[in-house]
């Protein structure tokens with residue numbers, strides 16, 4: 001179960017997607033720590049959040065300090081820097097934390113296009129992350145199909161389902177975060193291995209955004225649920 005007093009760290013929260021989540025979680029009243037390789041960039045991003053969300057409970061720290069300060073840690077760095085970022089925070093991670101993998105292994109990482117993904121030995125970026133964390137840290141896959149633009153546009157809800165995958169208790173903790181963002185609905189995505197499907201859906205969505213001329217980003221909805 002998620003505890004509303006738990007702090008959420010967003011590593012790379014200085015970028016588009018992480019900043020969007022920071023804004024939304026702060027708007028819901030949650031405490032957020034923005035992490036960056038450079039603490040002053042994180043402080044600047046936290047000031048930006050406070051400017052848009054008056055009274056936001058937010059602070060900016062280096063990635064390692066941000067990790068140590070939180071119960072939930074969201075990795076929001078490009079795929080090609082994900083493994084190296086996990087290695088730099090390894091000493092700050094501790095058993096009981098939930099680490100969220102949001103990254104999409106777009107082929108841009110190897111100089112190819114954003115409309116396809118690269119294969120990963122472990123099966124998905126989330127499983128790669130899981131192979132790197134200390135024992136007792138649970139990795140959950142979520143938010144890959146949510147548009148950064150829509151997250152940052154605070155005046156509108158974000159019309160999107162979020163497929164959340166991972167071990168039960170940690171998955172439920174992250175599923176409870178989703179409805180804090182108006183419009184997001186969490187779906188139980190089962191085991192972490194399903195992340196490979198969810199990650200590749202983002203490459204499809206990027207192609208759809210281009211072909212249907214939707215720079216704000218499409219969302220996904222599964223039908224048939226109450």
Ligand SMILES: NC(=O)c1ccc[n+]([C@@H]2O[C@H](COP(=O)([O-])OP(=O)(O)OC[C@H]3O[C@@H](n4cnc5c(N)ncnc54)[C@H](OP(=O)(O)O)[C@@H]3O)[C@@H](O)[C@H]2O)c1
Nearest residue numbers: 012014015016017036037076077078079081103104144148
């Ligand atoms: N943008 C979207 O619409 C979207 C949608 C779904 C999922 N995602 C996923 O969300 C994640 C973040 O996406 P984004 O668009 O926000 O990325 P981004 O803006 O390109 O980068 C996010 C942050 O990553 C850090 N970073 C950059 N180079 C790095 C390096 N060499 N080593 C370590 N950290 C580095 C930077 O933070 P500092 O310089 O402050 O350290 C940067 O602000 C990605 O994994 C992406 O696949 C994005």
